[in-house]
Amino acid sequence: MKKLSRSEFITLSIMLFGLFFGAGNLIFPPLLGNQAGDKTLISLLAFSITAVIFPVMGVIAVSKADGLQNLASRVSPLFSLIFTPLIYLAVGPGITLPRAGSVPFEMAVAPYIPSDFPILMARIIYTFTFFLIAYMLCIKPNQLLKRTGKYLTPLLIGLIILLLLEFCL
Numbered sequence: 001m002k003k004l005s006r007s008e009f010i011t012l013s014i015m016l017f018g019l020f021f022g023a024g025n026l027i028f029p030p031l032l033g034n035q036a037g038d039k040t041l042i043s044l045l046a047f048s049i050t051a052v053i054f055p056v057m058g059v060i061a062v063s064k065a066d067g068l069q070n071l072a073s074r075v076s077p078l079f080s081l082i083f084t085p086l087i088y089l090a091v092g093p094g095i096t097l098p099r100a101g102s103v104p105f106e107m108a109v110a111p112y113i114p115s116d117f118p119i120l121m122a123r124i125i126y127t128f129t130f131f132l133i134a135y136m137l138c139i140k141p142n143q144l145l146k147r148t149g150k151y152l153t154p155l156l157i158g159l160i161i162l163l164l165l166e167f168c169l
Helices: 004-020 021-064 068-072 077-112 120-139 140-166
Strands: none
Touching: 004 021, 004 140, 021 068, 021 140, 077 120, 120 140
């Protein structure tokens, strides 16, 4: 395994933050804190374990095993043959892709569409454009780390800071 330079480590860490951070990580913690009452500290600890530590441990386990298939084959070759594609299908087209296309549309685009414009047409245009941009960003996998870690995630962090400043002011 290649030892990462400090710059590569920081870029990779920022990229992983951007990949794991989602709307649930922005919306759920304040709701959790509000509903936890005097149990806020324990709920924050439990949320941190499940939303931060577990995903990071998963990335470490997969990278140390040199891939998910190698990790799964430690159970058995048959398990690896079935488990690995199921995980990729569930995480990719089963959960992430539909959610990645529908949630931003419903939250950021749909409220601003004129009532006389067909919502289905707007959804198709938005989804096509969204996934075309995503495809263009990912077409060269060797550039994904650079694009995500150096450009997109810092932009995401900046937008989160702007959102927080708007709520604080």
